[in-house]
Amino acid sequence: MTSLSDAIHSGALRGNVLASACPSRDILKHVTSRWGVLVLIALQGGTKRFAELRRMVGGVSDRMLAQTLQTLEEDGFVRRHDHGEVPPRVDYTLTPMGEEVAEHVRALADWIEGNLPRILKPENSRAETA
Amino acid sequence: MTSLSDAIHSGALRGNVLASACPSRDILKHVTSRWGVLVLIALQGGTKRFAELRRMVGGVSDRMLAQTLQTLEEDGFVRRHDHGEVPPRVDYTLTPMGEEVAEHVRALADWIEGNLPRILKPENSRAETA
DNA sequence: CAGTATCCGAAACGATACTG
DNA sequence: CAGTATCGTTTCGGATACTG
Numbered sequence: 001m002t003s004l005s006d007a008i009h010s011g012a013l014r015g016n017v018l019a020s021a022c023p024s025r026d027i028l029k030h031v032t033s034r035w036g037v038l039v040l041i042a043l044q045g046g047t048k049r050f051a052e053l054r055r056m057v058g059g060v061s062d063r064m065l066a067q068t069l070q071t072l073e074e075d076g077f078v079r080r081h082d083h084g085e086v087p088p089r090v091d092y093t094l095t096p097m098g099e100e101v102a103e104h105v106r107a108l109a110d111w112i113e114g115n116l117p118r119i120l121k122p123e124n125s126r127a128e129t130a
Numbered sequence: 131m132t133s134l135s136d137a138i139h140s141g142a143l144r145g146n147v148l149a150s151a152c153p154s155r156d157i158l159k160h161v162t163s164r165w166g167v168l169v170l171i172a173l174q175g176g177t178k179r180f181a182e183l184r185r186m187v188g189g190v191s192d193r194m195l196a197q198t199l200q201t202l203e204e205d206g207f208v209r210r211h212d213h214g215e216v217p218p219r220v221d222y223t224l225t226p227m228g229e230e231v232a233e234h235v236r237a238l239a240d241w242i243e244g245n246l247p248r249i250l251k252p253e254n255s256r257a258e259t260a
Numbered sequence: 261c262a263g264t265a266t267c268c269g270a271a272a273c274g275a276t277a278c279t280g
Numbered sequence: 281c282a283g284t285a286t287c288g289t290t291t292c293g294g295a296t297a298c299t300g
Contacts, residue, residue: 163272164272164273191273191274191275193273193274193275194272194273194274216280218280
C-alpha cells in the first residue's frame, strides 16, 4: 500500500521533533509546560482576566501565571488586551492559532482524565508521588 | 441549546485538571515531560531497544532515557521486555493504553511541526531562545 | 487589579565513571 | 548492551515584598 498515512505512522515522514535541533521543541516546551497546558485549557472557555485565570488554574502563582501568559503571547497563541483603565483591567484570549493548539492539549488532558481509573489501577505498584 | 458539547466546551463539565488536587496532573506531567513526549512518539514506530531509542531521540542521555522509560512503564504506557541475554537485550513497546496517549501527544507535536512557519513568522519580536 | 523584583530551595538535567 | 551512581549545573517555581 505504501500510503501517506502508512509512511507517517511508520515514522518515515515524521518531522524532525526527534532531532535535537528542531525548533518545534521550544514551542512544545511552552505548550506542554506545567502551567502552559492549564492556561490554554482555561482560556478555551473564552476571554479571561488575570485574576480569573489565577482562580481557575489551581495552585498557580502570580509570577508563573504572568510568565506563562507572556510566553504564550510571544508564541502567538494568546492575545493580551490592556484596557488601560485604573484599576487595571487586562484580559487574555486565545488567538485562532491558540485555539488550535489548545484543542490538542485539551484532547490529551481529557484522555488522561477519562482514563484515570484505568491508569491508576494498581496492576503495577505505583508508589511514587511525582 | 445547552447541549453536552456546549457544556463541555464552556468548561462547565470539564474535569478537574484545573484543580490542584487532580491526579491527572501527575500523569500529564510524565507524558508532557521533555523526554516523555519524544519517547512516546519514537515508540509509535513499534518496539525499540534502548540504544535505538537513544539514537532516535536526539540529545537524550542514558540517565534521562532510563528514567523516562521507567516512569512511563509505571504509568502503564510502556512495556519493558528483558530478554535476559548476555549481552543484555531489552526492548520497549507501547501498551494499548500507551498507544492511545501517544496518538494524542503525536497529534500535538505534528500540529506544531506543521504550523512552525506560521508560529515563527516574526509578527512578534521573538527574541528568546527558551 | 495586574503585575514586577528579588531571593532561594527544589527539581531537572548533563557529564562522567562504573557495573553485570 | 543496558543500565546505575554520583556530582555539579542550570532551570523551575514558590514566597514575599513592592508598584502604578
